[in-house]
Amino acid sequence: MAVFTRITQTELQQWLQGRDCGELLSFDGIESGIENTNYFVNTSTGRFVLTLFEKLKAEDLPFYLGLMKHLAKKGLAVPGPIPNGQGELFNTLNGKPATLVNCLSGKSVEHPNAIQCREIGKFCAQAHLAVADFPGNTPNPRGLAWIESAMNALDSHLPASVRELLHNEVNHQKAVAERLAYKMLPKGAVHADLFRDNALMQGDALGGVIDFYFAGVDTFLFDLAVTANDWCIQLSTGELNPELLGALLDGYQSERPLSAHECELWQDMLRAAGLRFWASRLYDFYMPREAEVLNVKDPKHFERVLLARRQGIPLAPQPN
Ligand SMILES: Nc1ncnc2c1ncn2[C@@H]1O[C@H](COP(=O)(O)OP(=O)(O)O)[C@@H](O)[C@H]1O
Numbered sequence: 001m002a003v004f005t006r007i008t009q010t011e012l013q014q015w016l017q018g019r020d021c022g023e024l025l026s027f028d029g030i031e032s033g034i035e036n037t038n039y040f041v042n043t044s045t046g047r048f049v050l051t052l053f054e055k056l057k058a059e060d061l062p063f064y065l066g067l068m069k070h071l072a073k074k075g076l077a078v079p080g081p082i083p084n085g086q087g088e089l090f091n092t093l094n095g096k097p098a099t100l101v102n103c104l105s106g107k108s109v110e111h112p113n114a115i116q117c118r119e120i121g122k123f124c125a126q127a128h129l130a131v132a133d134f135p136g137n138t139p140n141p142r143g144l145a146w147i148e149s150a151m152n153a154l155d156s157h158l159p160a161s162v163r164e165l166l167h168n169e170v171n172h173q174k175a176v177a178e179r180l181a182y183k184m185l186p187k188g189a190v191h192a193d194l195f196r197d198n199a200l201m202q203g204d205a206l207g208g209v210i211d212f213y214f215a216g217v218d219t220f221l222f223d224l225a226v227t228a229n230d231w232c233i234q235l236s237t238g239e240l241n242p243e244l245l246g247a248l249l250d251g252y253q254s255e256r257p258l259s260a261h262e263c264e265l266w267q268d269m270l271r272a273a274g275l276r277f278w279a280s281r282l283y284d285f286y287m288p289r290e291a292e293v294l295n296v297k298d299p300k301h302f303e304r305v306l307l308a309r310r311q312g313i314p315l316a317p318q319p320n
């Protein structure tokens, strides 16, 4: 259950005043989700999602909400925030910063097919093209600097074999970051958590992408690698499914061809993306946040993913 903050009809009615969203009819708490409080809000003009931010600070929100607004304005299937009467994308509701976004259709898929992988690949590329003129510059909050500090905090908790692999991969990624090819990679504001549960599918079509609250500036290739590691996975082994991966890359390259440097660093970025989620899951596992309704996600899954990517990859993209 993920309704951390309860609100009353009167509070919501007052908060909605001045927003271009019609008259409040009803609202219901959304049970799934673990970070924020979400409600479906039905009004005389449609259906919306209200999010009360439980942990993110007000100063962090302009980047995330600004990115969603930017992408929605460019026609991508992303929930656009509905501003209040003062033009603000968020303001306080019951003591928490809160925003209202339009409700997208569809539901997440557990076992995507090749067509769905192609669609998410296309979306990923379109989003990368669309941020060329987005001015926000908040770095990826879970970049290599965060991973290294998490690793140091975790060190005494970890079994020796885990510690060794973590240090080894962090050192490898630090060396990658020094390479000229890495420095030449195109960057921008990316979702950075484009997992299956953050995409709503309507059959084979993409209904939309939600949950931009791990977004930050990073390489486009890293964002694509995060997506591949989740959408194209063989869950039992952590290996990539060549058919699904081919479809994802094909969809991506149909919109934004990869450069020679991007192709060269594909395996390293798949490793970086595996490392990022292994580190955050280890962190959440060994240092659980207090007083939370938390489903801690299994770190072992991303250990398998990382080990598999270090061994090799089934398909390397070619520059167009
Ligand atoms: N804009 C939206 N349109 C439709 N459903 C949404 C939207 N935003 C959130 N949801 C629903 O709410 C659930 C929880 O949202 P999510 O952003 O994943 O929460 P959390 O950040 O707490 O993990 C999603 O799984 C989805 O069902």
Ligand SMILES: N[C@@H](CCOP(=O)(O)O)C(=O)O
Pocket: 034, 035, 193, 195, 198, 211, 277, 280, 281, 297
């Ligand atoms: N996708 C990450 C967890 C990020 O949290 P979210 O539920 O807000 O998407 C993972 O699987 O470790």
